[in-house]
Amino acid sequence: MKYSLIPLLIFVIPLLASLVCMALKKRPRWSQEIALVTCLATAALSLALVPEVLRHGSAGIDLAWIKSFGFNFSLLVDALGSFTIVTITVLMAIDIIYARQYMTPEEAGSSFYGWTLMFMAAMVGAVAATQLIQFYFLWELMLIPSTALIVYWGSGKRPQATGFKYFVITHIGAALILIAILWIITVTGESNIYALAGALAHLPASTLTVLAVLFTIGFAVKMAIFPAHVWLPDAHSEAPLPVSVMLSAIMMNMGIYGLIRFLFTLFPAGVANSLGLALMIFALISQWYGGLQALNHTEMKRVAAYSTISQMGYVLFGIASLSMLGLKGSIFHMLNHGTAKALLFMSIGSVIHSTGATHLDKVGGLAKKMPWTALCCSVAALALAGAPPLGAFQSEWIIFAGGFSSPYTVLAIIAVCASVLTAFYVLRLVMRVFFGHERNECGDINEVHEAPPAMLASMFALSLLSLAVGIYPDFFHRWIEVALQTFGLF
Amino acid sequence: MNLAVNWVWMLTAIVVIAGLGIFCIVTRRNMFRMLMGFTMLTKAVTLAFVTGGTLWGQPGLGQTLAIIVIVIEAAVTAVGLSMIVNIYRHYGAVNTNQIKRLRG
């Protein structure tokens, strides 16, 4: 491991900045700027970390904290970690640029940015954490800002109820993770995630399976896999739009990261084998459930929220196929789904911002007045549907290839069929909203205008990112291969 | 001095008196009666101390503790009575049903 201050910086800087923002109650504009600068800096730093990680395998820092308990505060970022952190910070930076114009500083208030920065800090910290308790603490720390963001800025009739439901259900998942963590620490006495594989090898297989199941359920709750998905549709559609982006595109990656990290780095090889079939089935149910519900609803944000459930089904399918290809596709999908989903939400936000309509049957034919938004939304739609040459095509294809190389070909075929659903609901959204007869039932059609420049800029950035990843995936492929080498697999 | 004590009878007596005392505290609505129940409980405790002291060969300690308990009980009874008087002056009743002000 290479000694590097950057992991510490990308954790501490947003944390401090968030406290500063919270303190600046009277100056929302200042906190807006602070948030922007912090996010950009964090993104830049995490990108700067990447070459070091790739060269040395991992980079991090080890600080002695409570010597008596042997708790070190150490941060380690390896290839998988850096991939996740880059995804999180870059998407967050783009989202902040969007949020600056979507919500006026007065609407948002300083604490919005404070919570956002704390959220990001917690996520980055959880990814970089090396000790189990440290991980758990930061994992729980993620919950509070997100709940606050939903409750205080959410639309919908009772945002408190939605936020509470989100908090409680995710917390139950976290409690299962805690039980497993405490069990591990008591039995093995070791709490370093990266050193546990050896210690755990001495435990009987049944214990390991139970632990694996506990972790899986905990992370599956976060990933909103059926049947633990109930919190997602309300939370993602009632949250304000920049927060929906954060939850759908960024926070979901934490669940994916946690699952992969705990199943494949923490445990010795072969533990996940018995779980493969069950996970695959749940993944398929998630895919289809998400797709069908997305077809059913007309509120645009809700369609996107159910789409997230469906896409997480794809990711879990890739992980559950227990093949190198499947894992590779799932990790890659972190980035691609994040980009595509963020883009989708942002275009929906642009439509809402401009027309005031939240349901797709209330507007139509907006492509004439909002051509750039239409273009970006089409890119997002094509990406989610898995159309080349966008990034998500690559990751979906690799996931399917992984599925086909597992022994359950029939399940893989069912998964491929689900992509028809995806194409359908996503096209329906784009067709109804942007093409067809021009109309706006929630306002004056003549007042409809293109999105303001900052929002457009962030949408373009995401479209270009998706396109770039699709056309030049080689770098990302190599990056993920490095990550996969460190896993104890099957 | 070694007094032969039939500890079974003593135990029964203690339990009965304590039981009666607890019963009064828990079921009676009139605060005076609750206080009486408390006094009975204290008597049972006193008896227990004395019995215990005799039984385990330390009669002196037992009796000393009993006297301490009696003193404490006197103080508590005095304070309790004055509180009841104050409550009566404030609420106009000594029935617990009529002085429920905390949200039930």
Added chain:
Amino acid sequence: MMNSSIYMAQIAVPIGGAALTLLVGAIKPRLRPAFAFLVGAATACLTIITLAGAGSPGRFVIPWQGVLNEFSLSPDGLSAYIAAAAGVLGCLILLYSARYMEHEEGLTRYYALVLLFIGAMIGLVTTDNLLVMYFFWETVGLCSYSLIGFNYDNPDAAKAGLKAFITTKIGDVGLLTGIMTLYVSTGTFNIFEIIDAAAGGAIPAPALSLAGFGFLMGAAGKSAQVPLHVWLPDAMEAPTSVSALIHAATMVNAGVYAIARTYPLFSEVAGWTTAVTWVGAITALLAACMALYARDLKRMLAYSTVSQLGYMMFGIGVGGLLASQFHLLSHAIFKALLFLCAGAVIHEVHTRNMDEMGGLGRKMPVIRTCYLIGVLALAGVPIFNGFWSKDMLFASALHSGNIVPLVFAVATAVLTVIYSLRSYFRVFTGELSAAGEKAHQSPPSMLLPLVLLAVGAVTSWLIIGIYSATLHQTGLIGEAISVGHLIHETVQSTALLLSLLALFLGGAVVFSTRKAKTAAAPSGLALWAGKGFGFDQFYLALLNGAYQVAGAVISTYDSISNWVGKAAIFLTVGFGKTLRNQNIGDLNKNLLWLVSGIVIIIAIVCVKRG
């Protein structure tokens, strides 16, 4: 040996042209048709040049990354001719579109999509990498769907576009499964490497079967074979030039091409060739029946396309690869011809219903002649190109001994003669209808492609020599046939009898019922056939049913989860309420809790110590 970068050029030119059309459309809209035509002409030239080297093709390779190891193009005989067809027909149709579409809006989008389509189609057939083929497959589908829904204000068009997209996507699931299975077994996407691997036994039989039927499913979707044919008739909402290019002459051939390309791979798979034969034969017959009762001119031509594609599938299934591909080329020419004529007619009379047309031959003589030539080619009258290719198909079927499908094919031929001749008589002869009063001859730029195609319909069969030689050189067929050989064989074969029989029967029916021109309202079977044998209704009912079931399952889950949530709340709140009694204002209750607590502690202590 030619410079292999020409392969890339024939894709890059039209696709680049498509992008530039957006620019031209923004700066000088009046130049759009001319610009598009020039790009189309350049593409056509490039594809024809490629034809020359098709016997021993080079390979154009761009190394790529990740899952796709390389972007490679290698047009052999099979590909180069279809690519040339796409290029040349595309060019002609762009010329036609100049006047045909001149009053439409959104022309930038139209020309860009058509050019993109041409490029993607050429790419689809010239690549030897399955992943790249899939990419282009999706792209042509996208262009098709966008062009079907071109008049997006028309709700029928939008619905038809969506239907096309979804139906072909369902087929694409099969294609994807097939490609994936092959990749996972062999580690490569290159079709030739896969064929070699399979020949060496590297692919396990179940995987090969799965892939084979997957490809068949994908081809059935794209080439509108039964049961995935339902999108093509509705796709007639597209402008007729689009119908001619995409839905008659090029895109729908993609499925047949895929089957032909993978024939060496799957021909040994149990039941595959039988399935292909039957799919083709059943489609051919069923679609011919539907065409017989269609009143809408374009719809009839659409059903006819489905039927002819069925012939091509049937041809591959019985082992007549040359016959099938030859028919593909012939069909591309005469079907495009028919559609373009139909387009001209519809443009003038403003209706698609054949019952409202009549006697137009006097007003539009050139079109009448061209249409007649197209009909004769479709019906398989000797000398026209359709006759030779159909005859070859029958011969192959006889040779391989598939008698029952052959009977289907011959029956289809009879029906084809009937409906095609009938349509000619219906539209162009007889009394002039009310709608035809104002009709007049189309402008020269629209007539020129028609005449060229008509000439092609008469003469295209002469290239059999070069064509079969090219196919033979790249190992796809056993031996090459020269023109003389073809004539000789045809005249001598039994198949000739079948062809002539079909013509005779069909002609007899047509001429004998000519007098009864106003057909009685179709009833019973005829009505059902006219409505497409109920496929659409069946699918709709199926989807509805599935949706209801899914909805019921989901709502059950939702109500269960609601109940669980309520129960959890009830328990938590109840527990809280009980505990609250410790501290409410009722003194007795408080003391009760207090005393109970003490008793419990004492009990624990006693138990612990004793």
